[in-house]
Amino acid sequence: MMTALLFAVALVALSMAALVIFTAITAHRVEKALPPRGQFFEIAGARIHYLDNGSGPPIVILHGLGGQMGNFTYALLERLTPQFRVILIDRPGSGYSRRAPGATGRPTEQATLIAEFIRKLDLHRPLLVGHSLGGAIALGVALDHPQSIMGLALIAPLTHLPKQVPAPFRALDIKSDFLRWLVAWTVATPIGIRLGKAILDAIFSPEPAPVDFPIRGGGILGLRPQSFFNTSSDLRAASLDLPSMVNRYSSLQVPVRILYGTSDKVLSPKLNGEAMKAKSPMVSLELVSGGHMLPITSPDLTAKFITDAARSESAVSA
Numbered sequence: 001m002m003t004a005l006l007f008a009v010a011l012v013a014l015s016m017a018a019l020v021i022f023t024a025i026t027a028h029r030v031e032k033a034l035p036p037r038g039q040f041f042e043i044a045g046a047r048i049h050y051l052d053n054g055s056g057p058p059i060v061i062l063h064g065l066g067g068q069m070g071n072f073t074y075a076l077l078e079r080l081t082p083q084f085r086v087i088l089i090d091r092p093g094s095g096y097s098r099r100a101p102g103a104t105g106r107p108t109e110q111a112t113l114i115a116e117f118i119r120k121l122d123l124h125r126p127l128l129v130g131h132s133l134g135g136a137i138a139l140g141v142a143l144d145h146p147q148s149i150m151g152l153a154l155i156a157p158l159t160h161l162p163k164q165v166p167a168p169f170r171a172l173d174i175k176s177d178f179l180r181w182l183v184a185w186t187v188a189t190p191i192g193i194r195l196g197k198a199i200l201d202a203i204f205s206p207e208p209a210p211v212d213f214p215i216r217g218g219g220i221l222g223l224r225p226q227s228f229f230n231t232s233s234d235l236r237a238a239s240l241d242l243p244s245m246v247n248r249y250s251s252l253q254v255p256v257r258i259l260y261g262t263s264d265k266v267l268s269p270k271l272n273g274e275a276m277k278a279k280s281p282m283v284s285l286e287l288v289s290g291g292h293m294l295p296i297t298s299p300d301l302t303a304k305f306i307t308d309a310a311r312s313e314s315a316v317s318a
Contacts (some may be wrong), residue, residue, distance in 0.1 A: 019186040026189050027224040034218055036086070036096045038069065043116055049090040050117075054081030057310055058123045060149075061088050062114065064132025064158075065169060066231040068095030070218025071131065074210075076300035082299030084310060087126070089117070093230030095221060105230065107133075107236040107245070111140025114221065115148045125150040127310045131295060132267065133158050135258075136238060139245060142254050151255040153309035155302060156264055156292050159249075159276040161242045164265045168193065168202040170234040180232045184225040192223050197214030205265040207290065207297045217296065236268045249279035255312075256283045261298075 038051035051069055059080065062118045063071045069088035080086045090097035092110055103109060114137065118126060128149045130138030135157020142152055166174045171191075174180040192199075200209035200219065214220045221227060258276060260269040269287060286305065288294075294302045 002266075003135070006124070006189075010282070014187060016019040019190070020042040021095045022133045023185055023189040023225050024294070026193075026224075030220050030223055034070075034221055037073070038090075038096075040096075043120055046092050046103065046203065047098040047114060047287040048092065048113075048117060049075075049096035051088045052085070052121075053077060053088075054083075054085045056084045057244070058085045059129060059306065059310060060083055060118060060123065061086065061091075062091060062131065062134030062137055063094065064130075064134050064156075065234055066172075066222055066227070067131070067134075068092075068218050068221055070095075070221070071293075072295055074213070074296050076295045076302055079299055079303035080306060081111050082216055083307065085173065087121070087123070093138070094227070095218070099230065105233040105236060106206035106242075107136045107241045108140045108144060109143055109237075110137045113144035114138075114146045114193070115141050116244065117178055118148050120256070127306070129153045129155070130153045130157055131149065132248050133234060133238065133302055135159065136242060136245070136259040139215065139249075139256070142252055142256065143245060146253040149254060151309065153306050154256065154258045155294055155305070156260055156267055156269075157258060157272060157276075158238065158267055160246055160271045161239055162268065162271065166214070168199050168266065169235060172228070172235045174232050175236065177233075180229055184232075188228040189223050189227065192228070196223075204265055204297065205291055206263050207293070209293075210296065211279065213296070247274065249283075252280045252282040254282065256280070257309045258283065258285045259302065260287055261292060261294055262287065263290060269282065 036049055038049050040047040049273045061072050068090050072088050077086055092113060126149060128138045128141055135154040138152050141149060258273050260273040262269055273285050277283045290298050
């Protein structure tokens with residue numbers, strides 16, 4: 001009995017070690033295939049990776065849950081840089097950005113760092129664009145640091161907590177930091193490789209996920225253990241701030257434009273778009289055909305939405 005137990009323990013330990021080694025090797029290969037493409041900025045203990053392209057009025061763009069700047073370099077960036085200076089940010093803990101020690105990933109915490117980033121880069125009241133969870137963080141900037149921006153242009157934003165975690169992200173809903181770390185370093189990477197296409201298709205639905213998104217859009221960066229850990233942390237942290245933020249939407253001081261696909265399968269246009277519009281006269285809503293990943297599936301439409309917002313708010317503030 002004791003021999004069998006020891007054998008079982010040894011087998012589990014060897015299996016765990018093999019998974020950790022596989023995860024580490026995969027992360028190394030991913031980073032070799034897709035190295036950082038921007039520059040780094042140390043701020044408030046965090047190391048922020050960002051890309052600064054183009055010239056003209058400034059636009060800062062924030063990605064959503066589990067994303068990184070590749071979500072926008074895929075098709076959107078080239079449509080904006082002829083007219084604007086566009087700054088794409090890997091949010092803290094995402095892409096190649098590193099969180100400050102003790103950072104939680106709460107939207108208001110990230111919002112404060114983004115506002116400080118805007119100040120440190122000496123950007124004069126840029127238009128702040130946010131996609132999905134990036135929309136919630138952009139709203140945090142508008143609520144707590146309205147003087148730092150001219151307005152918001154939000155694409156499929158998270159504005160209210162859904163009743164349940166969207167299906168593509170339920171595996172990330174892990175409460176314990178230790179369990180989150182354990183999953184990140186053992187089964188998350190092989191499962192991500194095996195189910196990656198199905199997960200992407202669910203996020204992009206009803207449009208198909210582009211076959212080149214894992215490389216061109218940076219999707220494989222999500223296979224690294226730190227990406228899983230921080231994405232799971234972001235998911236859990238959103239619930240800590242959003243309820244109180246909802247109660248403050250009526251106090252918004254800057255214009256907020258929202259673009260939503262009527263067939264979004266990740267976030268509800270009714271809950272996060274129509275309900276948001278009802279909260280404040282500063283909010284306008286445009287509903288279009290499409291799903292959740294409009295910056296990739298409808299880049300021309302998304303670029304026009306952002307361009308119209310930038311021009312309109314610039315005219316108002318002039």
